[in-house]
Amino acid sequence: MGAALAIFFTFSIFSILIFIGFRQILLTQENEDVKETLFGVANRLNNETGSLSKEAVYMALGGMYTSTPIEMDDEFDQRNLAYGQPSNFQDTIFAKMNEEGVMVRVYSPTSRLLFESKQKDIPFERTAQPVVVPIDINGAQGLQGTMPIYSKRTQQLIGYIQVTSEMANYYRTNERVFFALVTINILALIFSSILGYMLAVNFLKPIKQITNTMNDIRKDTQSTSRIEFAEGNDELTHLSNVFNDMLDKMQQYIEQQKQFVEDVSHELRTPVAVMEGHLKLLNRWGKDDPEILDESLLASLQEIERMKSLVQEMLDLSRAEQVEIHYKNEKTAIRPLVLQTVNNFKMIYPDFVFNLDDAIDGEVYVPIYRNHLEQILIILMDNAVKYSTDRQEVHVSIAVENQELNIAIQDFGEGMTQEDTEKIFNRFYRVDKARSRHKGGNGLGLAIARELLTGYKGSISVNSVLGYGSIFRIKLPLYQELNDQEAQEIENTVK
Numbered sequence: 001m002g003a004a005l006a007i008f009f010t011f012s013i014f015s016i017l018i019f020i021g022f023r024q025i026l027l028t029q030e031n032e033d034v035k036e037t038l039f040g041v042a043n044r045l046n047n048e049t050g051s052l053s054k055e056a057v058y059m060a061l062g063g064m065y066t067s068t069p070i071e072m073d074d075e076f077d078q079r080n081l082a083y084g085q086p087s088n089f090q091d092t093i094f095a096k097m098n099e100e101g102v103m104v105r106v107y108s109p110t111s112r113l114l115f116e117s118k119q120k121d122i123p124f125e126r127t128a129q130p131v132v133v134p135i136d137i138n139g140a141q142g143l144q145g146t147m148p149i150y151s152k153r154t155q156q157l158i159g160y161i162q163v164t165s166e167m168a169n170y171y172r173t174n175e176r177v178f179f180a181l182v183t184i185n186i187l188a189l190i191f192s193s194i195l196g197y198m199l200a201v202n203f204l205k206p207i208k209q210i211t212n213t214m215n216d217i218r219k220d221t222q223s224t225s226r227i228e229f230a231e232g233n234d235e236l237t238h239l240s241n242v243f244n245d246m247l248d249k250m251q252q253y254i255e256q257q258k259q260f261v262e263d264v265s266h267e268l269r270t271p272v273a274v275m276e277g278h279l280k281l282l283n284r285w286g287k288d289d290p291e292i293l294d295e296s297l298l299a300s301l302q303e304i305e306r307m308k309s310l311v312q313e314m315l316d317l318s319r320a321e322q323v324e325i326h327y328k329n330e331k332t333a334i335r336p337l338v339l340q341t342v343n344n345f346k347m348i349y350p351d352f353v354f355n356l357d358d359a360i361d362g363e364v365y366v367p368i369y370r371n372h373l374e375q376i377l378i379i380l381m382d383n384a385v386k387y388s389t390d391r392q393e394v395h396v397s398i399a400v401e402n403q404e405l406n407i408a409i410q411d412f413g414e415g416m417t418q419e420d421t422e423k424i425f426n427r428f429y430r431v432d433k434a435r436s437r438h439k440g441g442n443g444l445g446l447a448i449a450r451e452l453l454t455g456y457k458g459s460i461s462v463n464s465v466l467g468y469g470s471i472f473r474i475k476l477p478l479y480q481e482l483n484d485q486e487a488q489e490i491e492n493t494v495k
């Protein structure tokens, strides 16, 4: 609305200025007209040599209507003939004299009225110079021009001319222009109001939608309500886009959390149930039976151990989701870490054969926190050992390809179906729940590994054949020495 009023006021001020300018031009025009009539009439009369007489004026002005009729004499006709036919110039003078609201008077040098084109009650005063002044005619402003007439030949004062104009033309045109401007202004007001309203509605629509969506989400956090916006490149479309993305992310996050709590409760149910069973057993008759007592206590302790590892892995998983924020500037040398991990496994599992195929030239660094990469390696090698069958062999290889570090961990164990390979990175997913549980697995190891790698802009994939073994592949970008400017840019994008 404010914009509409602003347009209207600007337009009004503009109109008023135009109107004032126009009036000024018209006034000047009227002034010029009066002067022209004065000089025109004077030109017709200054051929006389002596003081003007009624007849002379009458004849000079070509027999115009006069409100002071004169008596004709013989001379009249002759003189009239002498002036000949009126020229075009004379025509315009007569036309001007006859114009509505224009009065022409001619006086003798002694202020005696000789000629009057119309009868009007306007006083006359002699002047030495031609003058045009504003006067009051019947309450309205008009113009009066007065000038002395000097004979062309003798240079003597032979009379006076008085021209008054009621400026009828001026007032009429003024009125029309005023009316036109007021009409245009009203139209402009209507137009700018409609335009302003439409703009406001258009502008407020997305904001209203944002508010509605926010209200929907406030009432129901599960609501799938989103801002609908037209394709565009303006700020509001951008805002709506960001807002929708944010809602999607938030909802996804809420969903994940919910799922996580459900999974955790589910996972904890088994050890709790096992412990409950043993305690009930003990409570009933195990107290006195040392064999049952021993067995139940051992089983309960095992379950507690499982719960401890589950809690630890859940904590690891939750932390793995935040590596992006907390471990931005880490750097780890690959070869020593892999070598050490393989050696550790050799020590823990002396029955297994561990091969390391090192295809790296010199030292290679990757931007990852050392303990995290170690954790990933342990998860994968642990699985390789866990799910090996007859052939107790694990091959580890490291290589650099396309500015990426590739680590592959291969076993020749039970493998899995294609269907399972697509699910094993999900939380708590185990191909064979009972067997995996028996082997101490919670189904969180691969989920942690993937979460960590994603956080470090890496990836993990698997190839497996049921009954023949699996090969897990990790890819990580290499550590690059950044110059100050690049480091600053990365810093800015992270912010």
Ligand code: ADP
Residues within 6 Å of the ligand: 379, 383, 384, 387, 411, 413, 414, 415, 416, 424, 429, 430, 431, 432, 436, 440, 441, 442, 443, 444, 445, 446, 447, 469, 470
């Ligand atoms: P878990 O703690 O149960 O091992 P993981 O997340 O590490 O949990 O693995 C999920 C599931 O993927 C395992 O339960 C197992 O069925 C399967 N799996 C993982 N690694 C291997 C492997 N090397 N060979 C065969 N199956 C595997």
